[in-house]
């Protein structure tokens with residue numbers, strides 16, 4: 001960890017929305033300057049709410065936070081000047097061109113004249129938008145629009161950049177291109193990036209450190225490899241021929257527990273997940289034990305630990321399950337990012353946020 005002051009520090013943030021949804025239940029976060037920090041969690045975990053508080057767009061019910069050394073509640077203006085925000089929903093004006101969007105954004109931040117022209121040209125080039133610069137944004141592909149969003153967040157040279165779900169909805173190719181851009185940005189000028197994502201792979205790939213967020217708090221934090229390394233051995237997943245009832249699960253557990261070299265066994269419906277010191281050796285032993293118990297197995301896989309396994313261990317449920325539960329509970333996938341009118345959502349929000357909430 002760096003000894004310099006953190007770029008982002010949040011302490012025990014809480015937030016309950018009108019209607020009683022507790023979005024944050026004591027969020028703690030420390031991000032070292034010049035690093036990419038991933039906030040990873042399923043839909044509805046509280047990622048966007050955290051970012052809204054850190055970017056001064058929303059107030060916490062309690063708790064404190066500083067960004068770039070400034071207190072978000074006491075000095076929101078200073079925070080806003082230091083940060084770039086790429087909200088979960090695009091804030092660009094679809095009927096303006098890419099260049100016009102960037103110029104408008106720059107002027108709103110007090111960048112003018114030759115300096116602005118140079119900066120806009122540089123960003124268009126860097127984000128692969130030079131050829132499309134003078135076309136209306138509504139004709140851009142999803143990937144181009146998202147790259148423009150990131151460029152918009154950078155016009156005024158912020159020191160901390162908030163990226164809220166930068167690749168959601170992009171096809172794999174556009175996602176890969178965006179990942180490359182983000183990696184490159186991270187290498188630049190000591191920019192600190194707080195990346196919100198619900199893609200395990202995205203956090204694994206881009207973030208130096210990750211906080212896994214579940215139900216409004218951080219359940220575990222560390223480097224991707226460190227987190228995976230904490231899980232001993234291989235992950236073994238078995239898919240059963242049919243779902244076990246609760247009674248079946250209870251009966252089966254001692255049978256599984258008796259298989260040597262296997263631990264952390266979880267039973268959920270048709271799935272059995274376990275850790276094994278030696279996965280390939282554990283599978284035949286597990287199959288034999290299940291066969292002896294009259295349980296049929298449809299599929300078996302062995303894998304090195306993934307962030308999904310880390311999530312399962314710390315949040316106590318599978319990642320996909322948490323996403324499905326959030327969907328069933330009606331959490332909007334695009335997570336209510338507030339007003340998104342054309343012409344720069346970010347700036348509208350930034351200029352009104354201070355007093356309004």
Ligand SMILES: Nc1ncnc2c1ncn2[C@@H]1O[C@H](COP(=O)(O)OP(=O)(O)OP(=O)(O)O)[C@@H](O)[C@H]1O
Nearest residue numbers: 017023042043044045046047048049331333335336
């Ligand atoms: N403006 C709002 N009014 C009421 N409830 C809200 C509002 N914004 C968010 N919530 C709720 O607060 C919880 C946390 O939402 P948040 O958008 O912070 O999650 P998220 O981790 O960003 O999720 P997603 O992956 O869907 O973007 C969810 O249950 C959500 O439905």
Ligand SMILES: [Mg+2]
Nearest residue numbers: 047048088335
């Ligand atoms: Mg969100």
